Amino acid sequence: MRKKVTLKQLAQELGLSISTISKSLKNDPEISQATIDRVKKLAKEHNYKPNALAVSLKSSKTRSIGVVIPDILNNFFAKILLGIEMEASKNNYKIITVITNESYEKEVDYLDMLSYNGVDGFILAISQETQSKGLVEHFNEILKDDIPIVMLDRVSDEVYCDKVVVDDNQAAKSAVEVLVKQGCKKIGVVSGIHKLSVGKARLQGVKEAFEIEGRELHYLKLRQNSDFLVEISNFLKEHQFDGIIGLDEPSAVSAINAANMLGLNVPNEVSVIGFSNGLLAKHSYPGLTTVSQHAKRMGKTATKILIDKLELRADRYLPDTKYITTSIVKRGSTK
């Protein structure tokens, strides 16, 4: 660590006591203005900064937030992290980032490690494995110790904490609407995230929208290691869709590519809409019309909520779930 000037040294140089220095730097009215000025001048000269470790040990506050991300290669989570980092640093908080790689075990270990390493609170998105197993005890342990958690995107009803989520059901309905409005007769649904809560919510939204219109659901689950392009092109050939909804970004982009491969014009013969406004959506050809979830804003919002709680500005309020509204970003994959 950086060798620092301490209160002790300042005290010695000025022939004052440590506590006088400490108080002066805090503008304590007990101290004379003259002394305060002298102390501050010297402190500035020496570029004095309090030792964060000592302050933390004393106060049991570290001004650091544990951020638990399932998959940083996912652009959505990268954006969320960016939002978190921006808001945290604005408020002078550090973030300690861990990546669970969708593993339950790592999630448990990391939560334990960070909670014992003194983060003031957590912002987290539940890992895929944890979600499919439905385990939540490790979260509740943390909450029991009075360490606040804000859950992001992938949440659990069985944990009583603040949450920031997308209204995926609603978002899915608006995606259906886009395709319906341009006159699609037969719409196929593809998903690479059928195991995730968000994947289920989106599918549910599509189903509900389809039921109202009396449409039949054609649904293709893409397994992790399968060849999306092949699977989707078979699906397309079999059903002759004129519209495809991809419940995640990779599957939607793969749908565009599959159509290209089959020589089908997008959007004239097949329209495609997806979720997440990431790199893939921007760089597909044609560009993907997509439901933007405003990931950066989600990260910022979660951070704001957590910091409010930490600084006791919101202590008395009950846990709340904040819905981030989505918006449609139009690109070339729809008319």
Next chain:
Amino acid sequence: MRKKVTLKQLAQELGLSISTISKSLKNDPEISQATIDRVKKLAKEHNYKPNALAVSLKSSKTRSIGVVIPDILNNFFAKILLGIEMEASKNNYKIITVITNESYEKEVDYLDMLSYNGVDGFILAISQETQSKGLVEHFNEILKDDIPIVMLDRVSDEVYCDKVVVDDNQAAKSAVEVLVKQGCKKIGVVSGIHKLSVGKARLQGVKEAFEIEGRELHYLKLRQNSDFLVEISNFLKEHQFDGIIGLDEPSAVSAINAANMLGLNVPNEVSVIGFSNGLLAKHSYPGLTTVSQHAKRMGKTATKILIDKLELRADRYLPDTKYITTSIVKRGSTK
């Protein structure tokens, strides 16, 4: 922070002194085995974990690494971060991540903040602004305070520290070779990263390879906010290339898309090769043949080097620059 069992409490329960407890947990030979066993048993029962803050204050070591990333939405850096996180957590280090968003000012602020907040060392990639201004004083300040730095990918010759880089010059030459081998007669070069050290090194590599073969260089700089698709398709139409090298992932993928847009078959009429094996390369149509830089491995390597230094395993060694070898990932954009 989590309310923890302390040595004091264990001492009280067992009627021993704090120092005896502390020594017992460290298997100090001064302590009788019987006592050690009793202490350890109780510690386990109470799930005792030492207070990291107190240990750090005492030892001036925090077991944390400051990670400074210019742009987390760039898949390359996300992969690097993943590698860093994996290696750090394996060695029981935490990482504190900050994102400079390519800004010099943020970089300076963050370095200062983290160095005063007690990170043991830094892993960083220089921001674009810092690189184009050529400023390095803030790095040297840190080094002067004996805080080690490992620079990743975007490095500076004027800073005397360990570095992990790709041999971009060599990588560019092998990219050229791929196109030459498949018989491309006229190759165009496009770049969205002409301001970065890596962009320059790649361009230099291409130039050198072209000179040897007596080829003429056709080079298109893409500005940040320009429409890549339009620019590249004009470039293609004007010069009738049968091969394109994109010096970064987005520009290479845009080249594929531009060719598609012009109705040119990739790879039969135009072959395309790029750099970075990220999401875009995988999900373009056809898939992008690319120079993989093994970003994850770069992150791991940098972390290993730093931790070795921190644990004094390598103290006497001089700063070293490690070159990570690249490899070509073949996909559909070349024959």
Next chain:
DNA sequence: GTGAAAGCGCTAACAC
């Protein structure tokens, strides 16, 4: 074999 005491750098209650 065990314990007392000092000290890491800071804060805050309490003297003087």
Next chain:
DNA sequence: GTGTTAGCGCTTTCAC
């Protein structure tokens, strides 16, 4: 107004 002291939880030297 300024200083003394205790204490956050730990490690480590030195007594006993």
